[in-house]
Amino acid sequence: MTPPAALVIGANGGIGRALVGELLPHYQVVAISRTAIDLEHPRLQCLEGGSTEEDIEQLLQQLAHLQGRITRVVICIGVLHQSEPHPMMPEKRLEDVNIQQLMHSAHVNTILPALWVAKLLPLAKGSQPCVMAVLSARVGSIGDNRLGGWYSYRSSKAALNMFLKTAAIEYSRRANNVKLLAFHPGTTDTDLSKPFQANVPRDKLFTPAFVARQLIGIMDGLSADGELSYLDWQGQPIVW
Template sequence: MTGAAVIIGASGGIGAALEAALIEEATFEKVYGFARSRSGAQHLDLLDETSIAAAAAHVATGPAPTLVIVATGLLHAGERGPEKAMRELDPAWLAETYAINAIGPALVAKHFLPIMPKTGRAVFASLSARVGSISDNKLGGWHGYRASKAALNMLMRGIAIEEKRRNDRTIVVTLHPGTVDTALSKPFQGNVQASRLFTPDRAALQLLDTIEELKAPDSGKLFDFEGKEVPF
């Protein structure tokens, strides 16, 4: 791929690893990394659409981005973790979860897809999760996280349909990275087999390999780190 690559959430475990891998591979003319914790032109807060628009405007001054990855997610914060039962449902926490996991990535698509090429292959990917699959939900619980990721999958499906009218070779997908050894998954790693707990570097390479193999008909779908489609 040519043009620019953009990583949203580049200060997180997976995002930082993706940014580093893309810089090392040197297959793009420029690699942009954005995060809420970064300042200046690299600042982007998913809760602030103005900052998302400013980041897109900054990228638009250089080579057109042919790869945009939203590598963000909210599962827990402080003492607040995913709900184990419906009695723990809290409207403020649900709203925050939706804002980060679904609305934020959709707003990134709103501002970044229009600056991506109108012809030729391009990929817009957002990190989702297998637990966001409605058909795969056999355990219940984690209501806000599951529902927000399901919402993300649906938003990206709809955006993929719309984007196809602008460029029928743009691929809009959601990706399940597996369980990665990051702050997001740290409290929940106890029952994960060592062979299924990935370092951020390994996860980044697996995701980039999956992205490389995507074809236009894959747009609007959810894929795991092995490139296998996960049904909604």
């Protein structure tokens, strides 16, 4: 019997790799990353690319045979800081805000995930229930923002949430087998959080494997309802 298909986008990051490992026993997994993935498994297909709209369209052409078979999608694309090619750290003050960082954060955290969600509709549409999760962040919540700072990251994640909320409405009309989820993984021990782990209590710094299992469990409990859910790693709702 052919197993259901799962798609992990951004599969070479900490959470992405952990998700691939957790999904493989039960799914035929397609792992997509901008860089080569050094994983092998009979049920695993690894593809490179996805940095531009043209890349995404070409990758989806290679996945046309999975139309109607995809039951899990996780989009793990995101950036918080970087050293190359342009140094970038979360802004603490308004004086730190600059156009280059605002645009880069928007491109990686909002635009690329949005393009994937938009262009996946024909593949995800079908008779089988499909849950599509996108890594968001609690700091993307406008109602929960009490500390300020992190201007470009907060703004890009808030914009992502709005896009997903809007997309859920259209998916409910055109692919009502699909459930959309904006997921906050908590502080996870990955490269993205490395510079910010010093003050995180040990029991609040999660391994990628733990987060992957939590997310899969949450996705398994969701069903298509025409709404976007905005949940944390415990499955608890986050205010918009």
